[in-house]
Amino acid sequence: MTPLSALAQPSRVGLGRMMLALALGVAVLGVALLVGPAGLEMGEVLAALVDRLPLVEVENSLTERELTILWEIRMPRTVMGALVGATLASAGAAYQGVFRNPLADPYLLGVAAGAGLGATVAILLRARGFSSLPLAPLAFAGAVVGVALSYGLSRTRGRDRRSSTTLVLAGVAVASFLTAVQTFLQLTNVTTLREVYSWILGRLVTVGWNDLYAVLPYMVVSWLVLLIFRRALDVMTVGDDEASTLGLSPRMVRLIVVSAATLGAAAAVSASGLIAFVGIIVPHTVRLLAGWSYRVIIPLSLVMGGAFLAAADVVARTVVSPAELPIGVVTAFLGGPFFLMVLRTSGDLE
Amino acid sequence: MYTHPRYAGGKWLLALALWAWVLGACGGGESSVAGSSAATQASPTTAAPATSAAPTTTEAAVAATQATTTTGAPSAFPVEVQDSLGTVTIAARPERIVSLSGSLTEMLFAIDAGPQVVAVDSYSYYPPEAPLTDLSGFSPNIEAITAFDPDLVVFSYDPGDLMSSLRALGIPALIMLAAGSLDDVWDQIEQLGIVTGQVEEAARLVVSMQGDLQEILADLPDASYTYYYELDQNLYSVTSATFVGRVLGLLGLENIADPADEQGYGYPQLSSEYIIDVDPDLIFLADTLCCGQNQDTVAERPGWSGLTAVANGAVVELDDDIASRWGPRIVDLLEVVADAVAELSAQS
Numbered sequence: 001m002t003p004l005s006a007l008a009q010p011s012r013v014g015l016g017r018m019m020l021a022l023a024l025g026v027a028v029l030g031v032a033l034l035v036g037p038a039g040l041e042m043g044e045v046l047a048a049l050v051d052r053l054p055l056v057e058v059e060n061s062l063t064e065r066e067l068t069i070l071w072e073i074r075m076p077r078t079v080m081g082a083l084v085g086a087t088l089a090s091a092g093a094a095y096q097g098v099f100r101n102p103l104a105d106p107y108l109l110g111v112a113a114g115a116g117l118g119a120t121v122a123i124l125l126r127a128r129g130f131s132s133l134p135l136a137p138l139a140f141a142g143a144v145v146g147v148a149l150s151y152g153l154s155r156t157r158g159r160d161r162r163s164s165t166t167l168v169l170a171g172v173a174v175a176s177f178l179t180a181v182q183t184f185l186q187l188t189n190v191t192t193l194r195e196v197y198s199w200i201l202g203r204l205v206t207v208g209w210n211d212l213y214a215v216l217p218y219m220v221v222s223w224l225v226l227l228i229f230r231r232a233l234d235v236m237t238v239g240d241d242e243a244s245t246l247g248l249s250p251r252m253v254r255l256i257v258v259s260a261a262t263l264g265a266a267a268a269v270s271a272s273g274l275i276a277f278v279g280i281i282v283p284h285t286v287r288l289l290a291g292w293s294y295r296v297i298i299p300l301s302l303v304m305g306g307a308f309l310a311a312a313d314v315v316a317r318t319v320v321s322p323a324e325l326p327i328g329v330v331t332a333f334l335g336g337p338f339f340l341m342v343l344r345t346s347g348d349l350e
Numbered sequence: 351m352y353t354h355p356r357y358a359g360g361k362w363l364l365a366l367a368l369w370a371w372v373l374g375a376c377g378g379g380e381s382s383v384a385g386s387s388a389a390t391q392a393s394p395t396t397a398a399p400a401t402s403a404a405p406t407t408t409e410a411a412v413a414a415t416q417a418t419t420t421t422g423a424p425s426a427f428p429v430e431v432q433d434s435l436g437t438v439t440i441a442a443r444p445e446r447i448v449s450l451s452g453s454l455t456e457m458l459f460a461i462d463a464g465p466q467v468v469a470v471d472s473y474s475y476y477p478p479e480a481p482l483t484d485l486s487g488f489s490p491n492i493e494a495i496t497a498f499d500p501d502l503v504v505f506s507y508d509p510g511d512l513m514s515s516l517r518a519l520g521i522p523a524l525i526m527l528a529a530g531s532l533d534d535v536w537d538q539i540e541q542l543g544i545v546t547g548q549v550e551e552a553a554r555l556v557v558s559m560q561g562d563l564q565e566i567l568a569d570l571p572d573a574s575y576t577y578y579y580e581l582d583q584n585l586y587s588v589t590s591a592t593f594v595g596r597v598l599g600l601l602g603l604e605n606i607a608d609p610a611d612e613q614g615y616g617y618p619q620l621s622s623e624y625i626i627d628v629d630p631d632l633i634f635l636a637d638t639l640c641c642g643q644n645q646d647t648v649a650e651r652p653g654w655s656g657l658t659a660v661a662n663g664a665v666v667e668l669d670d671d672i673a674s675r676w677g678p679r680i681v682d683l684l685e686v687v688a689d690a691v692a693e694l695s696a697q698s
Contacts, residue, residue, distance in 0.1 A: 038627035065626065065656065072653035073623040126642060190473070194640040198582045205584050206622055208652030322624035323610035324585070 025307040037321035081313040082306035089305020091261035092279025097233035106265035106279040109171035110146030113178035118142020143266030215267040222264025233294035444502035450487035451506035456677030463546035529676035571695035575631035
């Protein structure tokens, strides 16, 4: 049996494509920082941004309040959007590969339901006197517990019978159960109903640097593991039995990849609430544009996911400015037609 | 909490509607403290339409209402009343009222019709003597309601078939939608007075509320301030087109959420950087109970510590319940707001 590390060899992504994607990502981030409802002078913002580069001194005429808006509001929000997008897209791609299911998304195995329950419990405990209890860690823990339950319960029929199908089905059952518990808690504690909804509806609107630092380490670990295992994901696409004959332990790969993707998705959910669509649309678009190898799909999904969500967030905060659109609405509204266009011009998914 | 916190598993739009505070809030015309509805159909049996030249002074309002009351005598049933759908005839004085609306419950108790109330929904926890039950105002269960053997059911939200079910069972029912203006409030109090036989008490309540409001307005410093009104910590707000927005507008306050709502929906979500850019004079928190927000949590938000309102201590913690209802305690809300305005004005 080949050790797993042998599968973790770096492989070529296609430097040109990667550079193009990165350039797109940087462009989106630039636009995201330049525009916003506060209407800061773009030239001055640009000067302030360039000034932050090492060894460069550029004067700008932004007031203290405008600088606060740029560095404390716009910047962390933009960066968080990009991080969440990158994490959800790469986790979605990984789930699709490991389950060989094009409809798999980062919330598949109870991440969303677990995070929702964790957040609800945190909010209830806060209302009961634990007022300084932070919400994100409990949401994060809930997401991890949700997936752990799904994974653990899918074993009960015996090691040999555990397939990706049983795992997905266990995930569906666990998610339904956790959602039911959450709904019950919510309905029996009506005074906290609103805050639970607030959380579910998403939090990019109020994100700050501290929120970002709290989730960044988990996201980075998730990205690194998925990048390392992108070649193993290619082997997994041929099927469990075939993968075994190629010297790969499908169960081991699945455990590691699912753990890493879950870690990232849980961090993303705890920071931003539920943002649907990114985890499905971005990896499939990458597939249609750049081919079927996970060696390409994982890194490109990371970059494109970040660019896509950052762009969606720009739309969310500018189209009806100074009001906000829910970002999930924007991702679906932009992503749906774009994906269909790619689908029609690039042939089918088989 | 909302009068009818609405919940149905995982429906985002419904959740949005929740902020909306609404239950089908009707438009409503211009608000005025002493509204045109003070002389509504208080006359029993024959619904004498309100005179179009309505009294605008409180004295006239009292006179008008009392006149009809005295001619009407105590045992004047049947009566005709107006609810949000039209005219309803009530045959006898109800003694077993079920209220499914927190605001209507507060009105009923404020006009001394409390003894006639046998059950209120799970959010009607004010006043404390109200007979709280687990009845739901959001998803009313007709069987649970009939178990109280009501001879009148009042509510502010009909998910679809509540009114028709009650009618089919022959149970008198009134729907009074969320008020769009103060006029709607006076109107609903007076109609509840007619239907419960508490006409005089209702007129007295309206007059006293109007008097209180005029007093608040008279004492108001001559200053104009901008305000941001927060429904939750995701920065959902209200515009001047909403009931609470109109009421705060009476105090001469300017709402910073208005430019964010071109469609007139009334409950936009604002951008954090917009609020910081505009830097409102006053911040009202209507999410203290639901979401644990207060002056400190606001000051801790990224970028908010430098806001003028934070620096001046002009972050006002409201009671979510009072702020989201259109009952008698609207006076309390305005008092808190007026105090904040006065304090701010004294600083400068």
